[in-house]
Every structure is written in C-alpha cells, then in structure tokens.
Amino acid sequence: MSQLYLLHKPYRMLSQFTDSEGRATLAEVIDRPGIYAAGRLDYDSEGLLLLSDDGELIHRISHPRHKQSKTYRVLVEGQPSDAALNALREGVTLKDGPTRPAKVRRLSDSGLAERVPPLDPKRHPSTCWLELTISEGRNRQVRRMTAHVGHPTLRLVRVAIGPWRLDDLAPGQWRHQTLHAPKRADSRPSHRPRRRR
Structure with missing residues (x-):
C-alpha cells in the first residue's frame, strides 16, 4: 500500500521540509514522517502538491516520461x-x-x-x-x-x-488516500480535508 497526500501549497512556501534561510516550508502544514514531494511548485506559486512515502509512485507522478x-x-x-x-x-x-x-x-x-x-x-x-x-x-x-x-x-x-484535483482544499490544507495497487493510483480520495494547524 502507498500513502498519497494531496496538499494545497500556500503562496511563498517552499516545496520542501527544511530551509537554511528561514523561509516557510511544508513542515509548517503537514507533519507526516517519511513523505516526499512528487515534483515541486515554485516559492511564489500555489496549489496542488502531491506527496508520498512510495518512491516508485513519486517517480510515476513526477518523471517527464510519464507525461502527467x-x-x-x-x-x-x-x-x-x-x-x-x-x-x-x-x-x-x-x-x-x-x-x-x-x-x-x-x-x-x-x-x-x-x-x-x-x-x-x-x-x-x-x-x-x-x-x-x-x-x-x-x-x-x-x-x-x-x-x-x-x-x-x-x-x-x-x-x-493527472487525475488528482485540488477541489476544495484551502491553502495549507491536505487530504490523504491509500493506494492499494499501482492500477488504482487514479482512485478518488475519500477523506475530508484537514485544516491547517
């Protein structure tokens, strides 16, 4: 099973969990261990960012060869x-x-x-x-x-x-889905958004 997190990255936040310059990072809005972003959004861009604990899934989502x-x-x-x-x-x-x-x-x-x-x-x-x-x-x-x-x-x-959408997630909110097999990677999320803490 793979864990996939759909996050609304806020404006002026890095698509990573640490920063030596003190800028806002993903650690401020999601606290799940062992997950990494599949691709990135620029610091001054907003919106959907996918994160997972599954390296193969991250590769399938982010590698240009798959043309998502x-x-x-x-x-x-x-x-x-x-x-x-x-x-x-x-x-x-x-x-x-x-x-x-x-x-x-x-x-x-x-x-x-x-x-x-x-x-x-x-x-x-x-x-x-x-x-x-x-x-x-x-x-x-x-x-x-x-x-x-x-x-x-x-x-x-x-x-x-690809098939994953931002929908009603507000900046800093995320939702989670469990993917049971690669063929089901486009299944729709069933969990309600969690509010930023």
Missing part, C-alpha cells in the same frame, strides 16, 4: 488576444526549445479565494484569468510561456495533476 498533465489557473497581465492564446495552443519556442501544445481557455472567474497578500489592483489594472494544461514540466514553464506571448503571469495556482 498539469492544469493551472493563471492570472496574467492584460487581455490576451485570440492570436496569443492560439500561439500557446500550438506551442511556443522558449530558450530551451519548443513547448508541446497546451490546452488554454479564458475564465470569467478563477473560482479561487483571493491570495494573501492580494495583488495590488492599482499596479495591475487590467488582468485576465486563463486555465492552461500542459504535459511537460520545465522550470517555470507556464510563466515563461505567458511572458513569451506578451502577458506576464501575476498569479499561478496548480489545480490538477
């Missing part, structure tokens, strides 16, 4: 044109090469709570929420893709990794 899709809700500067969104859908060429095509759509509402601290509307008077799904995981890829088409990312929240 990742879905993000992204607040960008300005109002992207159809041409900009189509460029993302076709794939853009970054410094480390062309990206695979992404699934992109505009959102009228993010469905997310306001970030703490919130963005300053005076500094960013025109913004747009996008939902963007990619199947690769380069360093800061989504941010670089939106900047490439002229719309820098202001806020980035990962809402899904």
Whole structure:
C-alpha cells in the first residue's frame, strides 16, 4: 500500500521540509514522517502538491516520461488576444526549445479565494484569468510561456495533476488516500480535508 497526500501549497512556501534561510516550508502544514514531494511548485506559486512515502509512485507522478498533465489557473497581465492564446495552443519556442501544445481557455472567474497578500489592483489594472494544461514540466514553464506571448503571469495556482484535483482544499490544507495497487493510483480520495494547524 502507498500513502498519497494531496496538499494545497500556500503562496511563498517552499516545496520542501527544511530551509537554511528561514523561509516557510511544508513542515509548517503537514507533519507526516517519511513523505516526499512528487515534483515541486515554485516559492511564489500555489496549489496542488502531491506527496508520498512510495518512491516508485513519486517517480510515476513526477518523471517527464510519464507525461502527467498539469492544469493551472493563471492570472496574467492584460487581455490576451485570440492570436496569443492560439500561439500557446500550438506551442511556443522558449530558450530551451519548443513547448508541446497546451490546452488554454479564458475564465470569467478563477473560482479561487483571493491570495494573501492580494495583488495590488492599482499596479495591475487590467488582468485576465486563463486555465492552461500542459504535459511537460520545465522550470517555470507556464510563466515563461505567458511572458513569451506578451502577458506576464501575476498569479499561478496548480489545480490538477493527472487525475488528482485540488477541489476544495484551502491553502495549507491536505487530504490523504491509500493506494492499494499501482492500477488504482487514479482512485478518488475519500477523506475530508484537514485544516491547517
């Protein structure tokens, strides 16, 4: 049996349990021994992070060869044109090469709570929420893709990794599921969210 934890990583928290510089870490929101993150989210990104005590499961989730899709809700500067969104859908060429095509759509509402601290509307008077799904995981890829088409990312929240979804988890909350066999790794969690302590 493998233990899988679905955690909503807060803004300005590292995707690790220790830090020599005193920054916030996962140890502040989850206290289960022997678990490690499957992949990571940047310090200034938020959303779904998967953790497990099973190295093979972590590899299956995080290794690029398995092409787990990742879905993000992204607040960008300005109002992207159809041409900009189509460029993302076709794939853009970054410094480390062309990206695979992404699934992109505009959102009228993010469905997310306001970030703490919130963005300053005076500094960013025109913004747009996008939902963007990619199947690769380069360093800061989504941010670089939106900047490439002229719309820098202001806020980035990962809402899904493969079949696992953030759903109603608030920042700092997590839920747990037990996976009984690799074939059932996409089973839905049955436990209620636990509140941050």
